[in-house]
Amino acid sequence: MTRRNRTTTLILTFYCAGFLLAAIGLAVAASGDDAVARRSGDPALHEAWAARVVWACDRRKLVIVEGVRPDEPIPPQRAQLVADLLQDLMRYCNEEITARLGVDQRITVSARGLVHEDYLPGGPLPIVPASYGEPTRRERLIWAAALEKLVTEGDRLFHSDEIGSNGIACAMCHPHASGTHPETYPKFQTQLKKVALLRDMVNWCILNPLEGEELAADDPRMMALEAYILAQRNGKVIEVGKH
Amino acid sequence: MYRNNMTRKEIERRFAERRPEDEKLLRTLRNCDRRHFLRTSLRFAGMAAAASLVPHQSFQLVNVAHAAIPGASPDQAFRFAYISDTHLYDRGLDHRFVTSVLKAVEDVNALDPQPDFVLFGGDLAQLGRPGELELGRQLLGEVRAPLRMIVGEHDWYLDLGEKWREFFGPDYYSFDHKGIHFVALNSVVEKDFWTEKGYTPEERMAIVAGLDDNRQSPFEVGAEQRDWLQKDLAQVERKTPIIVFSHSPLYKLYKPWNFWTDDADEVQALLRPFKTVTVIHGHTHQLLTNRIRNIQFHGLLSTAWPWPYAPEGLPEYTVQMFRADPFNALDGCGDGAVDVLPNGRVDKHYNLWARNPRTVTAKQLAKRRPPEGGGHQGPSY
Numbered sequence: 001m002t003r004r005n006r007t008t009t010l011i012l013t014f015y016c017a018g019f020l021l022a023a024i025g026l027a028v029a030a031s032g033d034d035a036v037a038r039r040s041g042d043p044a045l046h047e048a049w050a051a052r053v054v055w056a057c058d059r060r061k062l063v064i065v066e067g068v069r070p071d072e073p074i075p076p077q078r079a080q081l082v083a084d085l086l087q088d089l090m091r092y093c094n095e096e097i098t099a100r101l102g103v104d105q106r107i108t109v110s111a112r113g114l115v116h117e118d119y120l121p122g123g124p125l126p127i128v129p130a131s132y133g134e135p136t137r138r139e140r141l142i143w144a145a146a147l148e149k150l151v152t153e154g155d156r157l158f159h160s161d162e163i164g165s166n167g168i169a170c171a172m173c174h175p176h177a178s179g180t181h182p183e184t185y186p187k188f189q190t191q192l193k194k195v196a197l198l199r200d201m202v203n204w205c206i207l208n209p210l211e212g213e214e215l216a217a218d219d220p221r222m223m224a225l226e227a228y229i230l231a232q233r234n235g236k237v238i239e240v241g242k243h
Numbered sequence: 244m245y246r247n248n249m250t251r252k253e254i255e256r257r258f259a260e261r262r263p264e265d266e267k268l269l270r271t272l273r274n275c276d277r278r279h280f281l282r283t284s285l286r287f288a289g290m291a292a293a294a295s296l297v298p299h300q301s302f303q304l305v306n307v308a309h310a311a312i313p314g315a316s317p318d319q320a321f322r323f324a325y326i327s328d329t330h331l332y333d334r335g336l337d338h339r340f341v342t343s344v345l346k347a348v349e350d351v352n353a354l355d356p357q358p359d360f361v362l363f364g365g366d367l368a369q370l371g372r373p374g375e376l377e378l379g380r381q382l383l384g385e386v387r388a389p390l391r392m393i394v395g396e397h398d399w400y401l402d403l404g405e406k407w408r409e410f411f412g413p414d415y416y417s418f419d420h421k422g423i424h425f426v427a428l429n430s431v432v433e434k435d436f437w438t439e440k441g442y443t444p445e446e447r448m449a450i451v452a453g454l455d456d457n458r459q460s461p462f463e464v465g466a467e468q469r470d471w472l473q474k475d476l477a478q479v480e481r482k483t484p485i486i487v488f489s490h491s492p493l494y495k496l497y498k499p500w501n502f503w504t505d506d507a508d509e510v511q512a513l514l515r516p517f518k519t520v521t522v523i524h525g526h527t528h529q530l531l532t533n534r535i536r537n538i539q540f541h542g543l544l545s546t547a548w549p550w551p552y553a554p555e556g557l558p559e560y561t562v563q564m565f566r567a568d569p570f571n572a573l574d575g576c577g578d579g580a581v582d583v584l585p586n587g588r589v590d591k592h593y594n595l596w597a598r599n600p601r602t603v604t605a606k607q608l609a610k611r612r613p614p615e616g617g618g619h620q621g622p623s624y
């Protein structure tokens with residue numbers, strides 16, 4: 001039984017054996033207080049902040065049960081969810097995991113202090129590859145793979161005739177994205193009589209040499225094309241507005 | 244914003260609608276004399292404009308009753324003209340690349356006096372398809388002067404030159420004309436990269452058609468043609484001027500884009516004993532000039548699209564092309580002529596369709612220093 005910060009009020013005791021967890025019982029001990037809610041005195045805020053924290057016996061996993069004041073017992077149905085969730089999370093013996101059980105019973109988990117992500121009990125542990133510390137090698141690999149995927153799709157589109165209508169592809173005139181100069185955007189494009197972004201010129205070339213249809217800025221194909229063009233020019237000095 | 248109001252579907256429908264008309268046009272083209280041809284092209288230009296396909300710059304055909312190819316050099320012995328890198332698709336006569344070929348044919352047909360012959364610098368087709376080569380053959384069939392063809396990689400890698408040779412004859416040959424020994428080479432031979440990987444002919448063609456596709460091999464002339472060239476040149480006197488036609492530049496400029504011939508050194512060695520040698524090549528779609536000892540090199544313009552300069556390796560003799568204006572479909576494209584001088588050297592004319600014409604003279608190249616305005620001022624890459 002521990003007191004952790006001033007909000008820790010409830011300890012669920014589990015007896016852990018090896019990789020398996022045997023849930024023996026749910027002990028409810030109401031003690032402590034909710035400093036935040038008390039300070040504000042606002043009942044709505046009080047409800048919003050209300051949370052009870054339930055620890056697993058390994059001291060590595062905890063569930064923050066939202067919408068339940070520290071001095072309140074957890075309703076049986078939610079208590080069962082908490083117990084099931086902790087049992088489920090014990091699959092990851094050595095991980096430090098914080099779970100949140102929302103008032104709408106939505107479950108999110110955060111492993112190793114990373115960002116909270118939706119979690120489906122029994123499913124894979126969402127390791128969100130973004131931390132605020134020095135990225136791990138694994139994180140770097142995940143990021144690189146995700147980027148590579150987008151750039152590769154852009155490479156494919158840039159070399160294919162499928163965004164146009166006349167068989168012509170971007171790469172025919174721009175091998176290795178040469179002549180696209182993304183590092184000079186935004187710039188005043190005299191022929192368009194306005195300041196253009198890279199995607200405006202991409203669309204110009206889609207409409208004209210390729211005789212295709214304009215792509216919206218958030219069209220995955222536009223994003224992929226921009227990704228490929230920029231990746232090809234990686235390392236070039238940005239010279240906004242250069243002609 | 245500049246917008247094409249037609250949806251893709253509408254464009255396709257219009258293309259489809261005009262198909263029978265295309266056929267008729269082609270038939271007329273096939274049998275018409277020069278005046279008729281002009282009228283036909285004008286009709287076609289009007290039709291294309293009526294279809295309101297952007298950009299309209301491609302349809303300036305109406306204005307080309309006289310060619311802009313610069314006047315012949317004062318002391319020329321004879322002149323030949325050139326058209327190159329048309330990259331035709333078999334997608335009807337509305338296609339912008341067809342319009343450009345028609346314009347080039349107009350240009351060379353309007354030359355007065357007529358050139359001794361017209362060199363076609365290779366890449367007639369885009370994907371080596373029989374329909375593309377056939378369309379090219381018909382369009383070039385309208386050229387009044389005799390045609391001399393060389394082959395480009397886009398013509399070759401679907402059927403390894405079968406259709407091309409059926410239409411145009413051997414892919415390498417030589418001939419003599421007014422005291423010059425001309426040699427035409429197939430410089431786009433690639434070592435077999437497809438068998439082991441199991442690529443289909445279509446895949447092989449698509450890979451080679453990708454300038455920046457590194458799954459292919461570098462271009463070369465190859466041992467077979469080098470042997471032939473050695474024997475061919477053995478019968479030629481050392482003081483006879485030689486003019487070589489090739490698709491790729493017969494020197495090493497930029498390998499990642501096959502602006503390159505892998506056995507260029509060996510080929511140059513065969514040409515070294517001759518006093519006056521000129522290489523005229525296609526493939527690079529830009530103003531490009533070089534000199535390596537006794538050999539002067541000139542690139543040809545494409546009718547279809549210009550290329551930016553490679554990020555490295557640009558010869559200092561090159562008078563650099565401006566950056567092309569993407570808002571003008573004809574900019575950076577064109578055709579031109581070569582004036583052969585009595586001494587066997589050449590003055591090379593670039594007839595740029597949307598800019599002032601440029602000429603690179605033998606005199607400029609003979610100077611040890613690169614010509615005025617030449618030199619590497621930083622590539623457009």
Ligand SMILES: [Fe+2]
Nearest residue numbers: 328366395526
């Ligand atoms: Fe070409």
Ligand SMILES: [Fe+2]
Nearest residue numbers: 366395396526
């Ligand atoms: Fe080529």
